[in-house]
Amino acid sequence: MTSNFIDYVKINCRSGHGGAGSRHFRREKHVPLGGPDGGDGGRGGHVILKGNAQLWTLLHLKYRKHVIAGDGAPGEAAHRTGSQGEDAVLEVPLGTVAKDPETGKTLLEITQDGQEVILVPGGRGGLGNDHFKTSTNQAPDYAQPGEPGQEAWVVLELKLLADVGLVGFPNAGKSTLLSVLSAARPKIADYPFTTLQPNLGVVAYRDDQSFVVADIPGIIEGAAEGRGLGIRFLRHIERNAILLFLIPADSPDIAAEYRILLGELEKYNPEMLDKARVLAVSKSDMLDDELREEMEAELPEGVPALFISSVAQQGLTPLKDLLWQTLHSKRVTLS
Template identity: 55%
Template structure:
């Protein structure tokens, strides 16, 4: 299934049903008072969290959605039927914005969470409500309120414990496949990973955590270069950031560029717990760097191909996650 993390839709919630202007008429009550019922509320359009979904692909092709109108009120003060809601299943980690203003509507992070993105109009009041001592027979009722019309942008931000951040071909996909059962595409050319991949890392004593391989970041990605910012949003949901850097590169320079890109995209990303992983150590003599590397975060040299220090890496990640249990997605 193709990964999709963005959808834009025009939504029209249901209009409220009109109230009824009606008078009670029975055999022995020829001039009964007003008994018009209220109109039903219009249907809402709702996003509902579904833990079995992992993409917004189903919404990509739904450009226009309309909920049902509320039914008119009836006689004998009967309220009209509410318009049926439109409920759209979405993956956990979905957020919604109003398109024109980028007003934040809400987010869905738990299975079964519901977020109303377009609210139906209220049903109109029947003429029963307008009876007064000086107006015993009101012959009017309220129309229903119109349902909300809005163009929304829906984005998916992957929820994972650990996010792999690095340049193209840093070895992120290889690391993910070595630590988990995920099998992302791996090749020796830039931008092999064109979409995020998730993998569950299993550890002894029934411990596990979820790791996300984010497509490679290059300098000025926050301005749209390379794959641009469409995947930077996924890093927002990760509890721990793992900077993956190729041992054959200028490690300090790459780390500095990656930090600058994350900070330019969103400053508080750099407040998350972080660790640097130097990969491809199997390409160096005796698995040792040829010079000392100074980074301001913990680092570990590994080889995903040979398994060199990968078990130690898992334990380091587990410790970071447990030391920062209160970190929000």
């Protein structure tokens, strides 16, 4: 089955040619020697990216390999400017990044609903002959041609915009946690790689407030080098304000698992370590008080940690409180 979540497309964009300027002279009855009155050519159409908060995938662009804007019209008599070429507007989800496929350089980012940015500019229209009139040349018989449009291959990548990103190995319980925290209904089963695409969920908080959590497909050791599914989705974590590490209580070594996950993020992008982090030990309903105390002493230092159970609905309210407080303090710091 083909997934509807598409977060990478490569498209060929061609902006419109500018219209040529006009070489017209005013000719009317009783005005036999009217001067130049050629209008300017119209601008060629731009290729534009526009943010649309209702979109969450690049699926609608998957099979649209060529995007062509309209050409500008030539100038006309009586100083009339030619009409502009029709812009080609591509609506994309928030979090879309346009890159040069050769260099990997980021060209632009779309982060706001309704935001419009020119991806490939159209050619300028040529000037009409009226612009070239001088004291020594009252009747210039030439005008500028329009500038040609531009053509470029562009890669569009989607980086999900979410407040909290769930990080963990496959089968850590990330999808289950998202399903109980929010109204999202990701696929859940007891085997690795159940989640094959990111899922977003809106978590309702106190006083009608909310925050967004992203469930990212499980990371495996070596993901930053391209192993497994993780590398394909690591970029979705880049925009999250908080990283929520989820490690099951039956893990043989929670601290070691945390270090491996942190190491994969660091290898992919060292700036990941600058993000706020929270650790949740999932499936904790299987622990008694004595075992929990033993595990607490072995948890990694420097990261706030909670024991939770999605199935038994244990520790979820304290987790939401901690995430909200961390998110709020992060926003205050950034502002």
